[in-house]
Amino acid sequence: MTLELQKPRPIWQIMFSSHHTDVGLLYLISSLTFLFLGGTLALGIRAELFLPGSQIIADAMTFNRIFTVHGTTLIFLFIIPFASAVGNYYVPIMVRYKDMAYPKLNAIAFWMIPPAGVLIWLGFADFTWYATPPYSIISAPGPAADMWIFGLKILGVSSVLGALNFIVTILKCKHPDMSIGQIPLLAWSFLSSSLIILVAIPTFAAALLMLLTDRLGVSGFFNPAMGGDPISYAHLFWFTFHPEVYVLVIPAIGMMYEIIPRFSRKPIYSYNSGIFAFVMLSIVGFSSWAHHMYATGMSFTEKTVFMVGTLAAVPASAMHVFNFIATMWNARIKFSTPMMWAVGGIALFFSAGAGGVANAAMPLDFTTHDTYWVVGHFHLFVMGTIAFGSIGFLYYMFPYVTGRMYNETLGKIHFVLSFIGTVLVFFTQHVLGLYGMPRRVFDYPPIPEWIAMNQIASIGAMIIGISMAVFLANMIHSAGKGKLADTDDPFGLGGKYYYPFEAKNPSH
Amino acid sequence: MSGHSNWPEWIYVAVVIALMCWVGAEAWEAERLIEHVPEEAKIIIVTGQQWFWTFEHEDGTKEIGELHVEVGQPYKFEIVSKDVNHSFNIHDYVVLMDAIPGRVNTVWFAPDKVGEHDIQCREYCGLIHYNMRGTLYVEEPSH
Numbered sequence: 001m002t003l004e005l006q007k008p009r010p011i012w013q014i015m016f017s018s019h020h021t022d023v024g025l026l027y028l029i030s031s032l033t034f035l036f037l038g039g040t041l042a043l044g045i046r047a048e049l050f051l052p053g054s055q056i057i058a059d060a061m062t063f064n065r066i067f068t069v070h071g072t073t074l075i076f077l078f079i080i081p082f083a084s085a086v087g088n089y090y091v092p093i094m095v096r097y098k099d100m101a102y103p104k105l106n107a108i109a110f111w112m113i114p115p116a117g118v119l120i121w122l123g124f125a126d127f128t129w130y131a132t133p134p135y136s137i138i139s140a141p142g143p144a145a146d147m148w149i150f151g152l153k154i155l156g157v158s159s160v161l162g163a164l165n166f167i168v169t170i171l172k173c174k175h176p177d178m179s180i181g182q183i184p185l186l187a188w189s190f191l192s193s194s195l196i197i198l199v200a201i202p203t204f205a206a207a208l209l210m211l212l213t214d215r216l217g218v219s220g221f222f223n224p225a226m227g228g229d230p231i232s233y234a235h236l237f238w239f240t241f242h243p244e245v246y247v248l249v250i251p252a253i254g255m256m257y258e259i260i261p262r263f264s265r266k267p268i269y270s271y272n273s274g275i276f277a278f279v280m281l282s283i284v285g286f287s288s289w290a291h292h293m294y295a296t297g298m299s300f301t302e303k304t305v306f307m308v309g310t311l312a313a314v315p316a317s318a319m320h321v322f323n324f325i326a327t328m329w330n331a332r333i334k335f336s337t338p339m340m341w342a343v344g345g346i347a348l349f350f351s352a353g354a355g356g357v358a359n360a361a362m363p364l365d366f367t368t369h370d371t372y373w374v375v376g377h378f379h380l381f382v383m384g385t386i387a388f389g390s391i392g393f394l395y396y397m398f399p400y401v402t403g404r405m406y407n408e409t410l411g412k413i414h415f416v417l418s419f420i421g422t423v424l425v426f427f428t429q430h431v432l433g434l435y436g437m438p439r440r441v442f443d444y445p446p447i448p449e450w451i452a453m454n455q456i457a458s459i460g461a462m463i464i465g466i467s468m469a470v471f472l473a474n475m476i477h478s479a480g481k482g483k484l485a486d487t488d489d490p491f492g493l494g495g496k497y498y499y500p501f502e503a504k505n506p507s508h
Numbered sequence: 509m510s511g512h513s514n515w516p517e518w519i520y521v522a523v524v525i526a527l528m529c530w531v532g533a534e535a536w537e538a539e540r541l542i543e544h545v546p547e548e549a550k551i552i553i554v555t556g557q558q559w560f561w562t563f564e565h566e567d568g569t570k571e572i573g574e575l576h577v578e579v580g581q582p583y584k585f586e587i588v589s590k591d592v593n594h595s596f597n598i599h600d601y602v603v604l605m606d607a608i609p610g611r612v613n614t615v616w617f618a619p620d621k622v623g624e625h626d627i628q629c630r631e632y633c634g635l636i637h638y639n640m641r642g643t644l645y646v647e648e649p650s651h
Contacts, residue, residue: 060635128632134609135592139558139634224610230593231608270514295595296606297613300543304536311528318524322517357528361535363542366604370595370630436599438630441638445626 018103023110024088025401028394030113031081032475035387037121038073039468041066046425046461049454052446060442064126065144067440071129072148075248076155077117079382082390083251084110084162087190089397090258091166094187095174100165109165112158116151123147128440130237133222133230137214149212156205163194185274189254192278193247196285200247204240207233231296238289246285249381250278252389253320253349256342259396260324263339264331265493269323277323280316288313294365303362310360317353321346336491337411341392344419348384352377355430373433376426384422391418391471398478399485406482410474417467424460428453545616549582556587556594556607559636561627573642575627578649582618595631598644606631619646 014022045067048057057063088106092099100106125131125148127140136145170191174183211233213219220226222233261268268274287309294303324346333339355377358364368374391414398406432453437444444450552575553564563571577583587596589607597604598617605615627642 060638064632064635064637126634130632132593132632135632135634139592224608229610231611270517273514273517295604296608297611300539303539307535308532311532314528315521315524319517319521322520326516357531361531362539363535363602367599367602369604371599436597436626436628438597438628438638440632443638445641 018099018107020088020092020099020103020106021401023100023103023106024085026110027081027085027088027113028401030110030117031078031085032394034073034077034081034117036468036472038070038078039465041070041073043461043465045070046458048442049444050458051455052444052451054443057442061126063442064128064440065124068125068128068148069120072120072125072152073117074382075129076152077113077120079248079386079390080155080159081110081113082394083190083193083248086186086251086255086390086393086397087162087166089401091169091187091190092173094184095170096178097169097173097175101168101173102165105161106165109158109161112154112161116154116158119147119151119154123151131211133211133214133228133233134224136211137223138225142215146212146215149208149215153205153208156201156208159197160201163197166190166194167198181272181275185257185268185271185278186251186254188275188278189250189257192282193250196243196247196250196282199286200240200243202240203236207236207240210236231293234293234296235290238292239286242289242292243282243285245378245381246281248386249349250281252345252386253278255389255393255396256324256345259338259342259392261327262493263334263336263342263491264328265334266327266331269326269329273319274323277316277319280319281313284309284313284316288360291360291365294362295369307360307362311357314353314357317349321350321353334491334493336395337406337408337415338392338396338491340412340415341388341395344415345385345388345392348380348388348422351427352380352384355380368433370439371433372429372437372439375439376429376433379426379429380422384426388418388422394475398475399487399490402479402482403485403487404478404480404482405485405490406478407474410470414467414471414474417463417470421460421462421464421467424463425457426460428456428460432457545584545614546582546618549584549616549618551584551586552577554585554587554596554607555590556596556629556633556640557590558592558634559629559640561596561629561640561642574645575642576645576647577619579619579622579646581649582616584614584616587613587615592633593631594629594633594640597628597630598625599628600625604630619644622646622648 014025017023044057045063048055048063057066088100123144125140125144127136127145131148170183170187210219210221214221214223214228220228222228222230224230257268257274288306290298290302290306291310359368359374359377395406395411432450435449435453437450444454550566555562560573563575585596585603585605587605587607588611589609591609593609594607595604596607601617601619603615603617605613607613623646625644625646627644629637629640633640
């Protein structure tokens, strides 16, 4: 399986192309741009919190706008488009079709992202990525808030179009000789996450419109002053965005399923349990949304139901981890850069999941809810698992996309620094949360433990920042001047035999 | 893919499921005990608004930003909000409940030691959310 490399062309030929690898490249470049923009905001946040008092950010309003745009950017403009980039490159090839099912729709889905990104960045709203009413209705300044709402609306439509395209490509355009039980797990991950998008996104799409009309004063769905209920927004929001967590994480797991068997030079331990776990996650993901809302005054019964729903997602996630470890067991592993990122990602996925079990348990949630514990917890998913899987996959696809090899030493430095930084920032934030520091605060009282842990986290963030500078330099330099890659076996694994979904395992 | 024996994975999944059942059962039992409000609990009405806390005792006395309670006496907080969502939090006593306009949420606690503790807002509520703080004073009974 090799992507067809294309000769250098003028940029507008790529921009106006609807070929899947061109759209994939556009997704890739825009998502990485937003990774660096959003990451820069994170460095600003961490620098501000290095000490109590105002450091580099002048006032609380600016700080609130920065963390809002940081979260919105990295979730909607980095993670999701990055997965679409990978899907565009690989899904048609994996199902052996010439392109995506609807190439023009595919290009349209991409071209909705830049205007949405511009709306979000020019607006710079301050109501957190959760846009919680009634704050977002009665208190958040416009037009920033309205621009955010329109930006998210556009991104929602873009996601739905992308999801439809993946589902049709996989189910209807796969080669007739292939059964659905033969497509690689990466393609399965796109099928599962796309199905989740189709079921989950509509409720938030509705909530966004209701939020907008509430802001205009013509309705009062979520405005208590007009008889509305803010909790109903929380339900609509989390019904979309808890499953959305799986939309983000499932493609990243799929990418690890591509990397790990290949660099272990072994087929995946159990293909069927991988599929089973994807399908389980995409179903069980819908049974846990209100675990974000234990502290809103839910009844004991409601809390119990959502705790059970949340814990039910753990075995399926654990099956993925088992599958990875069992694949690596007794394997001749080659720790090239993509493999290091994938293995690091699994370790952090396990840690994030273990923290999630603590959150799900009702009494413990009241200690951790809305503290820095939660910030550490979900960053171990979005940064530790999803960004690690994605960046590993970017290194993995780099020779196939550019025809050149990245610098292996710099890639490894990038991984080591990022891994150390991620552990320093997000493990520390868990502990900081147990000491009671609330999230989304511009300033904090000079409690010695809080200061110490904030400083550790800020130093970790700067280490990640340095590693990302190394990454950027490596990508830009190697894309133009790296040494030419052997596209049959760019990582020197010893031949095409080790490309696992084509290989046969002699022990089976 | 098929035909190979997969028993280690089934054992592993069974262990994970058993662990989750244990966590769930323990959490259920603990939460059930926690939610049982003692009958002698005194009621304190807690009002959150941008960006301070107001406390009203049963006898009608009001405090702003400070809360004085007696050691050993259970209290039941009735938490309301005047504007946007807040979250009433005394971290040292694991007291946490959202203040949501249009709703009355309750949570109780019984301070067991004389001392001072931080009160804070744990739900984002705008400009000065970071400084929506107060102090809990646990004192000896005054009679």
